[in-house]
Amino acid sequence: MGRLVAIVGRPNVGKSTLFNRLTQTRAAIVNDTSGTTRDRQYGKMDWNGMEMSVVDTGGWVVNSEDIFEEEINKQVHLAIEEADVIIFVVDIKNGVTDLDDHVAQILRSSNKPVIVATNKADNNEGIYADAEFYSLGLGTPVSISAINGGGTGDLLDEVVRLMPEKADDEHEADIPRFAIVGRPNAGKSSLINSLMNEERNIVTNIAGTTRDSIYSRYNKFGFDFYLVDTAGIRKKNKVNEDIEYYSVLRSIRAIENADVCILLIDATRGIESQDVNIFSIIQKNRKGLIVLVNKWDAAHDKSQKSIDYMEATIRERFAPFTDFPIVFGSALTKQRIHKVLQQAIEVYENRKRVISTAQLNNAMQEIIGAHEPPAIKGKYVKIKYVTMLKEARVPSFVFFCNLPQWIKDPYKRYLENQIRERWDFSGTPINLFFRQK
Numbered sequence: 001m002g003r004l005v006a007i008v009g010r011p012n013v014g015k016s017t018l019f020n021r022l023t024q025t026r027a028a029i030v031n032d033t034s035g036t037t038r039d040r041q042y043g044k045m046d047w048n049g050m051e052m053s054v055v056d057t058g059g060w061v062v063n064s065e066d067i068f069e070e071e072i073n074k075q076v077h078l079a080i081e082e083a084d085v086i087i088f089v090v091d092i093k094n095g096v097t098d099l100d101d102h103v104a105q106i107l108r109s110s111n112k113p114v115i116v117a118t119n120k121a122d123n124n125e126g127i128y129a130d131a132e133f134y135s136l137g138l139g140t141p142v143s144i145s146a147i148n149g150g151g152t153g154d155l156l157d158e159v160v161r162l163m164p165e166k167a168d169d170e171h172e173a174d175i176p177r178f179a180i181v182g183r184p185n186a187g188k189s190s191l192i193n194s195l196m197n198e199e200r201n202i203v204t205n206i207a208g209t210t211r212d213s214i215y216s217r218y219n220k221f222g223f224d225f226y227l228v229d230t231a232g233i234r235k236k237n238k239v240n241e242d243i244e245y246y247s248v249l250r251s252i253r254a255i256e257n258a259d260v261c262i263l264l265i266d267a268t269r270g271i272e273s274q275d276v277n278i279f280s281i282i283q284k285n286r287k288g289l290i291v292l293v294n295k296w297d298a299a300h301d302k303s304q305k306s307i308d309y310m311e312a313t314i315r316e317r318f319a320p321f322t323d324f325p326i327v328f329g330s331a332l333t334k335q336r337i338h339k340v341l342q343q344a345i346e347v348y349e350n351r352k353r354v355i356s357t358a359q360l361n362n363a364m365q366e367i368i369g370a371h372e373p374p375a376i377k378g379k380y381v382k383i384k385y386v387t388m389l390k391e392a393r394v395p396s397f398v399f400f401c402n403l404p405q406w407i408k409d410p411y412k413r414y415l416e417n418q419i420r421e422r423w424d425f426s427g428t429p430i431n432l433f434f435r436q437k
Helices: 015-026 037-041 068-082 098-108 125-136 152-162 188-196 243-256 273-284 304-318 337-351 357-370 409-422
Strands: 004-008 042-047 050-056 085-091 114-119 177-182 204-207 214-220 223-229 260-266 288-294 326-328 383-388 396-401 431-436
Touching (some): 015 050, 015 085, 015 114, 042 152, 068 243, 114 125, 177 243, 188 223, 188 337, 223 337, 243 273, 260 273, 260 337, 273 304, 304 326
Parallel strands (some): 004 085, 177 260
Antiparallel strands (some): 204 214, 214 223, 383 396
16 A cells, blocks of 8 residues: 655755655666656655655645745645655754744644654754754654755654554455546546446445545446545645645555556547656556557547557657556547556556466577677676566566676667567556576
8 A cells, every 4th residue: 555755844945955855765666667756755665664655745846926924835735645654854953943943843833743854954063952852742853864865764764663554455456446537627527427427336435445446436337446546535624725736746645555456538639748647657656557548539630640640659658668458438428438548458468467487488598689788898787597487566577688787778778678578568557687697
């Protein structure tokens, strides 16, 4: 289940530096597809075997004509609403400011686990200045230096200690879970209603194990899966919310709890940066993907040429991952929504596909023979053997070779494309690992 840690605090206390420090611990595993700036405010990390998502709220809420304090209020309320643990960053050099007091007041009344991180403690004297921050009434401050990483281990230990226990998943394991995600007004609710409203009695609503996902079991027309629905479950009261921001935060929850994501793109508006943001979150979580170009009934040009152009544009914006199904349909008129489900089931099956080691090595000998890894500085890379990892959540291939570090991205892409040409992994990311024999 997704675990979300939010970083809050007034500007220039080092939130982004801390965010970068925490999330780069997994840089080796997470493939960093650069997206827009907002994309950089969401990352994943792993501490002592607990996987968590981290959100830097400061980078999301755009400072509009609202007054400064309003913006910070917004961030803090969003964090309270969505996160499991909140890290409140303050600057040890400036001491407690009025704004810090104001944030602390909101956090104290939230009943959420909060850790005060006193940043910029670059030398030991800083540690004595910590005492002042007890006055915030949020427990013992943890002294850190986001710049050089000092104290971040203690901080993460505290995060793990405060992380609420997640209930064990009571859903049947072998039933796929599909999340419907997309920008506001792309038609998510219409799609859920089209799927669900035909016979309401088939739907069993199980309150999700996280407090904001509801799993609806869909079992008809030969389909059987859970829909992970995070749309509009709780009323927002205090937050004069930034809709775009909210939809991304909500999508994070839905994506983390799903096997396959159905990403809705509004045919009347084309592909926008928000769509790319949500796509990059699906990628970082290594989930299956189907794109539904929704409201196709309302598109002014429905010619084949227009379909080809739209498809090419979507694949270009999502590159280098381009092997996923795209369906043109309409949630409102129910056009092709069963096709979407069919594709989602196929992508789910592709994620579980296992290729025997013998079959794999026969094919790979031929593939590598046709195009060997380029020699670097006179060194020749020899790939001796390939196997597929059992029990992996994403199809994962391990290549054993003499010089794994010399295999560069273009060659990895070549191998991935060859694998995809021979076996159907449409819609699912695949991992390639290179190890010393």
